Amino acid sequence: MTRSIAGTELHPVGLGCMNLSWAYATPPAHDDCVAFLNRSLDLGYNHLDTARIYGAGKNEALIGEALKGRRKEFFLASKTGIIVDGPKRGIDCSPAHIEEDIDKSLELLGTDHIDLYYMHRFDPKVPIADSVGAFQKAIEAGKISAYGVSEWSSAHIREAHAVHPVGAVQTEYSLWTRNVELGVLDTCKELGIPFVAFSPVARGALGGVLKDPSTLEEKDLRTKMPRFNAENWPKNLKVIEEFNALAEGAGITPAQLSLAWVLSRGGNVHVIPGTTNLRHLEDNYNAGNLDVSTDVLEEADRLINHQTISGHRYHDAIRPTIDTEEFEPA
Numbered sequence: 001m002t003r004s005i006a007g008t009e010l011h012p013v014g015l016g017c018m019n020l021s022w023a024y025a026t027p028p029a030h031d032d033c034v035a036f037l038n039r040s041l042d043l044g045y046n047h048l049d050t051a052r053i054y055g056a057g058k059n060e061a062l063i064g065e066a067l068k069g070r071r072k073e074f075f076l077a078s079k080t081g082i083i084v085d086g087p088k089r090g091i092d093c094s095p096a097h098i099e100e101d102i103d104k105s106l107e108l109l110g111t112d113h114i115d116l117y118y119m120h121r122f123d124p125k126v127p128i129a130d131s132v133g134a135f136q137k138a139i140e141a142g143k144i145s146a147y148g149v150s151e152w153s154s155a156h157i158r159e160a161h162a163v164h165p166v167g168a169v170q171t172e173y174s175l176w177t178r179n180v181e182l183g184v185l186d187t188c189k190e191l192g193i194p195f196v197a198f199s200p201v202a203r204g205a206l207g208g209v210l211k212d213p214s215t216l217e218e219k220d221l222r223t224k225m226p227r228f229n230a231e232n233w234p235k236n237l238k239v240i241e242e243f244n245a246l247a248e249g250a251g252i253t254p255a256q257l258s259l260a261w262v263l264s265r266g267g268n269v270h271v272i273p274g275t276t277n278l279r280h281l282e283d284n285y286n287a288g289n290l291d292v293s294t295d296v297l298e299e300a301d302r303l304i305n306h307q308t309i310s311g312h313r314y315h316d317a318i319r320p321t322i323d324t325e326e327f328e329p330a
Contacts, residue, residue, distance in 0.1 A: 001288065003270055005047070005194045006116055006146035006167045008075050012263055013288040014047030015040050015281075016198055016274035021055035021062055023221045024204075028276050034066040039278060041073050043285050049170075049196070049272045050109075051079035051120055052101050057108050064110030071111055077168075077196075078105045079150060081120035082321075091321060093123035095134035102138050116167050118148040122156055122323035132163040139164075148196075153323045154183035158191070166193050170272075171324055173197035175206060175243075175261055175304035176227070176236075177313050182325035189266055200262045200271040201255045203228075205236065206304065207280070208244050208254035226311035235310040243303050250296045252287075255280065259287035261300050 002009040019025070020033045027033065040048070048067075050059045060078060067074070080101035083090045102117060117138070119131060135147035146167025149160060160166055169188050173180050174197065188195045201207045203222055213228040222228045227236055247257040255273070262271050273284045306327055314322065 003194070003267065005075065005196070005270065008115065010047045010075055010270065011044055011285070011288055012270050013045070013259060013285050014049055014075075014077075014196070014270060014272040015045045016272040017048055017050045017059055017063060018054045019274045019276055021059035023054070024274075025217050025220055025276075027055075030062075033062055033276075036276065036278065036281070037063065037066040038070070040281060040285075041067065041070055043282060045285060046073065047075045047077070047270065047272065049077045049198075051082070051118075052105055053079070053082045053084055053120065056084070057104065060105055060108035064108055068110055075115045076109065076111070077116040077118065077148070078109070078114055079118040079120040079170075080105070081118075081123060081150075089317075089321075091121050091123045091125075093119045093121075093126050093131045095126075095130055098131060098134040099138070102143055106143060113142065114144045116146050116148050117144045118150045118168070118170055119152075120150050121321050122149070122152050128156060128159045129163050132160050136164050150198075151322050151324050152184075153325055154187040156323060157184065157187055157193070161191055161193065166191070168194045168196050168270075170196040170198055172199045172313065173262055173265075173269075174200045174202040175258060175300060176202045176306070176309045178306045179313075179324045179326060182327070184324060185265065185269075188268060192268075194268050194270060195266065196270045196272055197262050198272055201258045201273050201284075202304075205240060206243060206254050206258040208247070211237070224315045225313065226315060227309065227313065229311065232311035239303055239308050243300060246296065246299055246303065250292065252290060252292065253283050256283055256287040256290060257292065257296070257300055259284060260290050260292040261297050263288065264292075264297050 081093045148168040150170040247254040
């Protein structure tokens with residue numbers, strides 16, 4: 001089973017590469033990361049996702065080094081737009097910044113062509129037509145094949161698509177994060193845009209492993225997310241344990257059930273779970289080939305959803321950077 005992005009047929013389970021360099025626990029040793037990425041291709045992964053922000057370029061450089069000589073074996077996606085300078089964080093999708101970042105990404109990735117390049121977040125300071133125009137120039141120059149947008153609202157996706165067809169929309173989507181069901185999923189289906197779900201295993205919460213977030217490293221981004229705090233996690237863990245039991249009864253891992261559910265949302269939907277565990281790497285890939293019964297998927301949907309989960313997906317400082325539609329507070 002394959003699904004298409006930008007005219008390329010891909011396995012529906014891609015690999016989110018961020019945590020090989022940044023954001024969660026201490027990354028694996030460099031040589032282990034190199035071996036891990038090569039193992040992903042050997043297993044059949046052919047969609048790798050990275051971004052300029054991931055480790056301030058370290059993730060792109062890692063992919064460029066690790067997979068040198070294997071570039072033709074995978075579809076490569078990266079992103080621009082989020083600026084992190086120490087404690088400072090901002091959004092810049094100006095044409096000049098987009099052009100500069102594409103060239104940086106090409107250099108770090110060791111390639112002359114990127115298949116898909118996203119605007120990582122919506123930039124309200126820049127007219128959409130100006131940002132899209134910069135991508136059009138990059139497409140015409142052969143630097144990228146298509147552009148995408150990440151965490152954009154339905155209205156802004158439509159506006160961008162009217163200027164130049166959007167190659168893909170990437171937004172957080174899992175059983176416990178359903179914002180795209182407020183419009184983005186339908187918009188993508190209507191316009192024929194592939195949808196790529198990041199964090200489809202709920203940032204590890206539905207992976208069957210995480211039991212106590214208080215054991216996470218201080219720099220792990222989940223320590224700042226309300227759903228993992230001391231107030232909300234005990235409530236969430238109760239329904240997660242029911243979900244884990246459902247997966248066990250179906251003979252699959254919780255992560256596989258999570259991925260199968262997201263993939264069941266539409267034939268244009270792709271998932272890009274991240275992991276640093278070789279066993280999970282293989283299990284996640286195999287989720288794309290599972291035939292999970294409708295009854296099990298419906299029960300998973302009933303157990304884990306925005307009404308049964310406590311806490312917002314992001315802390316207060318991050319929420320203003322998200323353009324995707326939000327559920328009204330309970």
